[in-house]
Amino acid sequence: MTSERETFLKIFNSIDFEKIKDHPNILIAANFWDDDRYNAARTCYRFMRSVDDMIDHYKAAHKEIAESEMCLFEKRVNEWMAVMASPGETDPEQKELSDVFKRFRLPLWPMQDFARSMIYDIYHDGFPSLNDFLKYAGGASVAPASVFVHLAGLQKKGDVYLDPLFDVREAALPCAIFSYLVHIIRDFQKDQLDNLTYLADDLLMKYSLTRDDLKRIAHGNKIPDNFRKIVGEYCEQADLYRQKTYDKIKEISPLVGTRYRLSLEIIFELYLMVFERIDICHGSFTIAELNPTPAETRERVLSTIMKFEC
Numbered sequence: 497m498t499s500e501r502e503t504f505l506k507i508f509n510s511i512d513f514e515k516i517k518d519h520p521n522i523l524i525a526a527n528f529w530d531d532d533r534y535n536a537a538r539t540c541y542r543f544m545r546s547v548d549d550m551i552d553h554y555k556a557a558h559k560e561i562a563e564s565e566m567c568l569f570e571k572r573v574n575e576w577m578a579v580m581a582s583p584g585e586t587d588p589e590q591k592e593l594s595d596v597f598k599r600f601r602l603p604l605w606p607m608q609d610f611a612r613s614m615i616y617d618i619y620h621d622g623f624p625s626l627n628d629f630l631k632y633a634g635g636a637s638v639a640p641a642s643v644f645v646h647l648a649g650l651q652k653k654g655d656v657y658l659d660p661l662f663d664v665r666e667a668a669l670p671c672a673i674f675s676y677l678v679h680i681i682r683d684f685q686k687d688q689l690d691n692l693t694y695l696a697d698d699l700l701m702k703y704s705l706t707r708d709d710l711k712r713i714a715h716g717n718k719i720p721d722n723f724r725k726i727v728g729e730y731c732e733q734a735d736l737y738r739q740k741t742y743d744k745i746k747e748i749s750p751l752v753g754t755r756y757r758l759s760l761e762i763i764f765e766l767y768l769m770v771f772e773r774i775d776i777c778h779g780s781f782t783i784a785e786l787n788p789t790p791a792e793t794r795e796r797v798l799s800t801i802m803k804f805e806c
Contacts, residue, residue: 504755504804521675523541524793548614601657624697636676645671682787684786686783705726724777
């Protein structure tokens, strides 16, 4: 309906694409929800971001986590999970989180999966194999994706929220893995400069590359053909999950409200935009090359709204 599209365009024109920094694709898409669900998403992602940044920032500064620090970091993650499982009622932030989980019927398992991935980060430096990476992604990316899909799929009856009419984990999985594979290529240079390696060791060995080679590439040295082959393998995996994502959105769309269906298409399109920028044969895989500008992101969201079937 025209009136719905006009509403979406009004929301679109209210978004400051320059200011959305953390979880940008998720929060851009969630802008099209009602305010309550949008604020619930922000609350959840703020807590997840605080744990992720705690570990990544330490690795960026120290290259690796010292053994003496590992137990301390794990303790902090477990304390974070304890807050998630039984938030206090006196601390304002804990109470806010508790209220979000109760009102929006959020299950605890996405946060438990996320915590397991963070503990993996504490005790490991990278991934022995691509399969290990995909298992890790099942927590690191499926967890925030599941929160998003759960909130989008809620049924509202009066002032009460009811559970989604589909399996949230199953629905979130393909888009989460697709987006994370794309994310790893997009952020290759940034991650290397921050002492983070997400390209699997078995692929490095298969193509006779070392982690030192990755550092040199990230610092602007010539890109060997074998590195392009590794990127190609990640892109092959991403393309499989891209099609699965498309199919899953089509499957669950009749079970969610119009604005929430639009949000699913927007977040998919934003990661698809990055996927389309990856030039395996000629790309330089730099931050500037693979990260869309706010203006390009804005244009893709507008295009998605205009072709969306209300």
